[in-house]
Amino acid sequence: MIRALEGLAEADPDVMLVTGDLGFGVLTRFSERFPRQFINAGVAEQNMTGLAVGLALEGKTVFTYSIGNFPTLRCLEQIRNDACYHDANVKIVCVGGGFTYGSLGISHHATEDLAILRALPGITVIAPGDPVEAAAATRAVYRTKGTCYLRLGRGGEPLIHAGEIDFQVGKAIRLAEGTDVAILTTGGILDVARNARERLAVSGLSVGLYSVHTLKPIDRDLVVELAGRVGLIVTLEEHTVIGGLGGAVAEIVARMPNPKARLEIVGLDDCFSSIVGDQEYLRSVYGLTADAVVAKVQALLTARRR
């Protein structure tokens, strides 16, 4: 992401990066290469966001940067009233989506952000699935007018896409085609979804896999097409089951007159993740593993056959 942002800043002197005093090591090169385009706003996310709006309304494209819930929930009203309502070119970057900072505790678990941000009118919400998508998403939000939310991991996520991808805002990326089941996922848990798909495929099922990197506007055409064609849609997200990817898909499927697919929403149940552990451990505790997805799919298909 940050390399992509450096490219944008080099090409466009109106690209700015404003951090809420985070990004040790990560932002150093940007701040040294583009001192004029870099601001450390201090530990003050409300002002960081309002300030970004002021800059944006004067012609800048401003990336705000912090971790977990700090650039989002801490300054939610500034995002709503100041950024979104004024169509300001503010691009909110969250590092540490989901359980990325697992061991740090619930303050650092961004597990409701997608639902909350998605509810704001006028915003674009993107959670890239791997580093290739993250770089493409950075360039995409730069080109997208208005306020955008970019929810990242922490870098170092497994590379899923081998080569170039056709990244379009609002258009999911198909990684595999399938006729029995479709797995839809958003964000850095894409590799878990991929592993689950491979194992289901080995068991003889035809399983599609889609990276729904853009949660808003969601790829409605894809959801409608899949819901009319496959028997089961599974959504997987490192996020509460309320109002995120599963919610967005449910909002579409529930309005269809005769969907073929039933929908299974896999995510964090409505609870605080107060267990201590790293990302992988917390995913296993809360059922966000390939094993758990495979077991769920098999149980649902068995139940359907009966």
Place this chain on the structure above:
Amino acid sequence: MTDRGSPILDTVDLALRIRRHAVRMANRGKSSHIGAVLSIADILAVLYGGILRVRPEDPDWADRDRFILSKGHAGAGVYAVLAETGFFPVEELRNHYANGSRLSGHVSHKGIPGVEISTGSLGHGLSIGVGMAFAARMDDRRHRVFVLMSDGECDEGSNWEAILFAAHHKLSNLVAIVDYNKIQSLKPVAETLALEPFAGKWRAFGWDVLEADGHDHAALAEAVKVPPRKEGKPLCVIAHTTKGKGVSFMENSVLWHYRSPQGEEYARAMGELGVDVDAE
């Protein structure tokens, strides 16, 4: 037309017109916050009557001074001064608060020429102004950014984040004006969250601070004149004001943060502002 972009007006007359419009709007819309509007009528008249470089016929003029009303609940005052200075027809003020109108109770920029920012939730305007001032300096532009705040609004922590930032970055093109009428939503400021020593707080945060009678036009104009007093420091003007100023029974009263003047009260208020409502 002068080099400031718009003609210098009789600010005393302009303030009186703002007050009359505001009381009419509060009456017609059955709206609250008249006390807060009357409190800033003189500040608005001085700014729009002779300080702000703005062009009513070209509201998006790139070199205009930016004005943000952070205490959005006094939006009626901004609508009135914009209409009186030619940004849109005065007749449109009749639609304030009306269903389907553009003129919402808290100030709105949507479709209204001359309004930079929609506000209403307190503690937002200064940060946006800080961003605008930062951008102006970055791009070597000469315009200034004015943010009009309320005293009660200074309870919001976000303002103190912005105050820290503006001083740290030496935004001398930024002017914050605080409408210090000393009454907030339920009680006097001193009985809610005391701000005193108020000027001392801004100074301690690194701002240049001036205190002025917020109803004395010459003093206000002197405080915000060009060029700024001190290089390298943002300016805070603490305007000592009277909530409800200009209508005797509204002055210094919490009640008129909420109450809408109707019937006899409306006639009395307008009478004190030199208008016989029976003759209207």
